[in-house]
Amino acid sequence: MPGLLGEYDLRVTAxxxxxxxxxxxxxxxVAREAGVxxxxxxxxxxxxxxxxxxxxxxxxxRETADRLGYVPNASARSLAVRKTSxxxxxxxxVSGVIYADVIKxxxxxxxxxxxxxxxxxxxxxxxxxDAVRKLVxxxxxxxxxxxxxxxxxxxxxxxxGSTGNVVVLNRQIAGKVPQxxxxxxxGMYLGTRxxxxxxxxxxxxxxxxxxxxxxxxxxxxxxxxMREAGLTVTAGLVVHHDFDxxxxxxxxxxxxGQQPQPTAVAAASxxxxxxxxxxxxxxxxxxxxxxxxxxxxxxxxxxxxxxxxTTIAMPxxxxxxxxxxxxxxxxxxxxxxxxxxxxxxxxxxxxxxSVGPPPG
Amino acid sequence: MPGLLGEYDLRVTAxxxxxxxxxxxxxxxVAREAGVxxxxxxxxxxxxxxxxxxxxxxxxxRETADRLGYVPNASARSLAVRKTSxxxxxxxxVSGVIYADVIKxxxxxxxxxxxxxxxxxxxxxxxxxDAVRKLVxxxxxxxxxxxxxxxxxxxxxxxxGSTGNVVVLNRQIAGKVPQxxxxxxxGMYLGTRxxxxxxxxxxxxxxxxxxxxxxxxxxxxxxxxMREAGLTVTAGLVVHHDFDxxxxxxxxxxxxGQQPQPTAVAAASxxxxxxxxxxxxxxxxxxxxxxxxxxxxxxxxxxxxxxxxTTIAMPxxxxxxxxxxxxxxxxxxxxxxxxxxxxxxxxxxxxxxSVGPPPG
DNA sequence: CTGTTAGCGCCTTCAG
DNA sequence: CTGAAGGCGCTAACAG
Numbered sequence: 001m002p003g004l005l006g007e008y009d010l011r012v013t014a015x016x017x018x019x020x021x022x023x024x025x026x027x028x029x030v031a032r033e034a035g036v037x038x039x040x041x042x043x044x045x046x047x048x049x050x051x052x053x054x055x056x057x058x059x060x061x062r063e064t065a066d067r068l069g070y071v072p073n074a075s076a077r078s079l080a081v082r083k084t085s086x087x088x089x090x091x092x093x094v095s096g097v098i099y100a101d102v103i104k105x106x107x108x109x110x111x112x113x114x115x116x117x118x119x120x121x122x123x124x125x126x127x128x129x130d131a132v133r134k135l136v137x138x139x140x141x142x143x144x145x146x147x148x149x150x151x152x153x154x155x156x157x158x159x160x161g162s163t164g165n166v167v168v169l170n171r172q173i174a175g176k177v178p179q180x181x182x183x184x185x186x187g188m189y190l191g192t193r194x195x196x197x198x199x200x201x202x203x204x205x206x207x208x209x210x211x212x213x214x215x216x217x218x219x220x221x222x223x224x225x226m227r228e229a230g231l232t233v234t235a236g237l238v239v240h241h242d243f244d245x246x247x248x249x250x251x252x253x254x255x256x257g258q259q260p261q262p263t264a265v266a267a268a269s270x271x272x273x274x275x276x277x278x279x280x281x282x283x284x285x286x287x288x289x290x291x292x293x294x295x296x297x298x299x300x301x302x303x304x305x306x307x308x309x310t311t312i313a314m315p316x317x318x319x320x321x322x323x324x325x326x327x328x329x330x331x332x333x334x335x336x337x338x339x340x341x342x343x344x345x346x347x348x349x350x351x352x353x354s355v356g357p358p359p360g
Numbered sequence: 361m362p363g364l365l366g367e368y369d370l371r372v373t374a375x376x377x378x379x380x381x382x383x384x385x386x387x388x389x390v391a392r393e394a395g396v397x398x399x400x401x402x403x404x405x406x407x408x409x410x411x412x413x414x415x416x417x418x419x420x421x422r423e424t425a426d427r428l429g430y431v432p433n434a435s436a437r438s439l440a441v442r443k444t445s446x447x448x449x450x451x452x453x454v455s456g457v458i459y460a461d462v463i464k465x466x467x468x469x470x471x472x473x474x475x476x477x478x479x480x481x482x483x484x485x486x487x488x489x490d491a492v493r494k495l496v497x498x499x500x501x502x503x504x505x506x507x508x509x510x511x512x513x514x515x516x517x518x519x520x521g522s523t524g525n526v527v528v529l530n531r532q533i534a535g536k537v538p539q540x541x542x543x544x545x546x547g548m549y550l551g552t553r554x555x556x557x558x559x560x561x562x563x564x565x566x567x568x569x570x571x572x573x574x575x576x577x578x579x580x581x582x583x584x585x586m587r588e589a590g591l592t593v594t595a596g597l598v599v600h601h602d603f604d605x606x607x608x609x610x611x612x613x614x615x616x617g618q619q620p621q622p623t624a625v626a627a628a629s630x631x632x633x634x635x636x637x638x639x640x641x642x643x644x645x646x647x648x649x650x651x652x653x654x655x656x657x658x659x660x661x662x663x664x665x666x667x668x669x670t671t672i673a674m675p676x677x678x679x680x681x682x683x684x685x686x687x688x689x690x691x692x693x694x695x696x697x698x699x700x701x702x703x704x705x706x707x708x709x710x711x712x713x714s715v716g717p718p719p720g
Numbered sequence: 721c722t723g724t725t726a727g728c729g730c731c732t733t734c735a736g
Numbered sequence: 737c738t739g740a741a742g743g744c745g746c747t748a749a750c751a752g
Contacts, residue, residue: 024499026729037739042731054737074498075444076729078435079744086500094463094479100455103481111487116494118478119454121463127471134476138434139384140446245664278664304605304638306666386745397723402747414721436745439728 025068034064041065045072078139087327088141089119089320090131092148097299098270098316099147102169105320106145113328115142122148136165143327145169145320167327169319171213178330179339180323182314184214184296187347188221188266191294191312194349195264196229198292199357203231204262205238206251206272215240218268218296237262241272248275256283263358264292270299273309277354281306288356298350308352315345385428394424401425405432438499447687448501449479449680450491452508457659458630458676459507462529465680466505473688475502482508496525503687505529505680527687529679531573538690539699540683542674544574544656547707548581548626551654551672554709555624556589558652559717563591564622565598566611566632575600578628578656597622601632608635616643623718624652630659633669637714641666648716658710668712675705 031038036057042048044058045065064070078084089106091099103119110117120135122128128148135141143165167178195203205222208215219238226233239254241247248271255262256279267273273295277287285291287307295302298313322342329336391398396417402408404418405425424430438444449466451459463479470477480495482488488508495501503525527538555563565582568575579598586593599614601607608631615622616639627633633655637647645651647667655662658673682702689696 027731028729038729039731039740040738043738046731048731057737071493071497073439073729074494074500075435075438076744077731079433079439079746080729080731082744084435084500086494088478093460094454095457095460097455097457100453103454104483107481107487111490116480116491116500118448118480118495120476120478121467123464127467130471131476133431134434134446135478137431140434140444140476245660249664274661274664278666278668281666300605301634301661304609304634306638306641308638387747388745398745399724399747400722403722406747408747417721433745436728437747439730440745440747442728 024073025070026073027070030061030065030068030070033068034061036061045070083142083331084140085114086116086118086141087143087145087324088131088135089117089145090122090128090135090148091119092128093123094119094121096271097301098297100299101316102147102320102323105317105322106324107320108317109321109324109328113324115324115328117324143167143331145323145327146171147323165327165331167323167330169323172217173213176338178326180319180326181339181341182316182319183341183343183347184217184314185221185224187312187314188218188268188296189225190221190347190349191296191310192222192225192266193229194294194310194351194355195266195292196225196231198264198355200264200292201229201231201358202260202262202264203237204255204265205233206248206255206265206267206276207238207240208243208268208272210240215243215268222266243269244271245275245278248272249279250275252276252279253283256280256285262291264294264355267293267295270295270297270302270309270311273311274301274305277305277309287354290359292355292358294349294355302350303352305354307354310349310352310354312347312349314347315342318342318345384433385430386433387430390421390425390428390430393428394421396421405430443502443691444500445474446476446478446501447503447505447684448491448495449477449505450482450488450495450508451479452488453483454479454481456631457661458657460659461676462507462680462683465677465682466684467680468677469681469684469688473684475684475688477684503527503691505683505687506531507683525687525691527683527690529683532577533573536698538686540679540686541699541701542676542679543701543703543707544577544674545581545584547672547674548578548628548656549585550581550707550709551656551670552582552585552626553589554654554670554711554715555626555652556585556591558624558715560624560652561591561718562620562622562624563597564615564625565593566608566615566625566627566636567598567600568603568628568632570600575603575628582626603629604631605635605638608632609639610635612636612639613643616640616645622651624654624715627653627655630655630657630662630669630671633671634661634665637665637669648714650719652715652718654709654715662710663712665714667714670709670712670714672707672709674707675702678702678705 027038027041031041041061044061107117120131122131136144146166147169170181172181205219207219223233236258239251241251267276280287280291287293294310296312298311302309302311319342387398387401391401401421404421467477480491482491496504506526507529530541532541565579567579583593596618599611601611627636640647640651647653654670656672658671662669662671679702
């Protein structure tokens with residue numbers, strides 16, 4: 001076995017580079033060595049259709065390139081063709097369990113379309129700002145996928161203008177910013193319905209920050225389910241916090257402080273739900289006996305919680321894939337819709353053991 | 361407030377770009393507009409020391425550049441100076457909770473040193489291979505940080521040769537590959553000692569894959585603690601699985617199937633520990649009453665588990681930072697050590713509620 | 721202090 | 737079918 005990662009050509013090339021610290025082998029080198037012109041080499045190596053060079057010539061060129069360990073230089077090519085064939089994915093917190101799927105979807109699509117995908121961490125505003133400037137404006141990438149569910153409207157709004165090389169993931173934004181969204185409203189509707197179907201009437205919503213679009217849409221879905229069931233959402237039943245464990249913990253405490261206590265809660269994020277479960281536990285409340293819970297978004301982790309958490313799984317991978325495809329379309333000038341909502345697969349609730357009938 | 365993300369200049373530039381789909385404004389444009397030569401513009405905009413241009417000239421150039429919304433083109437610059445000032449970070453699974461810290465450390469150091477950091481997902485071998493080729497070999501990045509704790513020795517070995525632009529994070533590799541490692545052995549030693557200090561004698565180890573270096577070092581630490589305590593590690597006491605929840609679950613089941621059952625387990629990864637806790641629960645075993653547990657690596661999640669998990673926190677952020685610094689040193693040709701182990705902060709056990717005295 | 725002159729490595733007409 | 741020539745946008749000597 002020739003090594004899992006390194007295929008043959010890769011290793012050879014690396015060695016060639018390492019051995020001689022020279023500026024790497026260039027097109028001219030190959031041309032000289034093969035006794036042809038640079039442009040010819042360029043053409044055959046790129047399979048340029050107008051280069052039906054003699055089979056003999058092509059073979060010789062290919063062989064020489066291989067032997068010398070030629071690898072095209074991305075900067076030079078980019079400069080010449082005015083594009084980099086790399087696209088960036090900006091994510092608020094790269095290590096959020098939720099993002100694994102969108103990264104995978106985007107990466108798959110990217111590689112299928114001939115791009116290389118790089119992801120940038122946008123957890124801090126400063127860093128996000130920097131990333132955008134360094135990546136898009138300076139032309140390190142041809143386009144940007146913005147998965148900043150947590151940035152406020154103001155931000156993206158300012159940033160985007162009507163640039164055609166950015167597509168926004170799962171944020172509904174006024175104006176003509178290209179965007180692909182999922183039906184968060186429906187997802188949360190489904191999750192909440194799971195709770196009303198189990199017989200709950202006093203159902204709370206553990207929401208995200210009030211000014212974040214995704215949070216708003218999820219709350220909307222929650223409210224629709226409540227309304228449809230003839231349930232009223234009284235003040236205090238929806239509490240706004242952040243999308244992390246600590247916030248979920250605090251939010252749950254707030255919810256539990258009310259009279260009468262809710263018998264079920266729909267959490268707008270998985271991390272918050274984890275925190276919420278811990279809070280409940282600390283208050284001596286057992287799930288699902290005393291309290292039922294569903295969380296928005298699914299991940300392996302949910303299956304190992306105590307108890308295993310019923311979640312609503314969103315088509316995150318498809319989101320990433322379609323965003324990438326839309327970006328590509330725009331980059332090559334195909335028109336296409338300015339916004340699509342991914343509905344296949346549609347949101348689905350993954351039933352585990354965190355919801356039961358209301359107590360008593 | 362002018363928008364959180366978009367500072368003024370950023371927005372203006374974006375607008376200028378978007379408005380006119382022209383090839384963006386170039387150095388020549390600015391020069392013409394300002395009535396000076398291109399090279400002069402280049403110099404003042406870069407603060408070239410040899411360009412103590414008239415204050416008046418400098419001001420005019422700056423103003424013109426701003427007004428036109430000039431942004432240097434990264435490809436052109438890279439081609440000219442033969443470096444990109446961007447470096448890549450290759451991670452097996454970008455969304456692992458554990459990696460947040462190393463990304464942060466690396467990103468901080470990168471930006472302090474004037475680099476932009478991009479991370480690439482190396483979860484699949486194919487993708488990792490591709491990333492290396494596209495990023496390093498084609499010169500999209502000046503160097504690579506390899507945080508592929510899960511790739512086998514063979515891989516990295518083949519890949520690296522003695523190239524100077526790669527540094528490996530936390531893998532001990534023979535040969536002269538630049539590397540920064542943490543003291544996983546000591547960390548695991550500490551975690552295991554926590555267990556022996558609590559009075560346990562039959563302590564199991566939930567290890568990672570046997571051929572992965574980090575796993576081996578952790579097992580070594582576990583064994584040392586056992587030996588020092590005069591405890592023998594009998595067959596079956598260390599079980600090898602993977603670093604994820606499902607593996608942890610399976611591994612725990614295997615451990616629990618033994619006679620006599622271990623009274624404590626040291627897990628080599630946080631994710632595996634999560635799975636293991638679930639397995640214990642499913643078997644009616646309560647932690648810490650019936651079984652104690654510690655896990656390698658810390659993350660917010662650990663605090664919200666049931667019960668909150670005692671972990672051993674490693675200096676992950678520092679690992680990322682130092683790796684980046686070492687890479688930089690190598691890139692600029694400073695000698696420096698070929699391998700450093702980060703020992704500050706040193707591993708520390710974060711005591712929560714998952715360890716108690718042995719039952720009975 | 722500032723302008724001139726060459727490239728960096730590759731692609732792309734345009735001739736031959 | 738292939739070679740010659742020019743240019744992508746920027747930097748870096750070298751003159752003036």
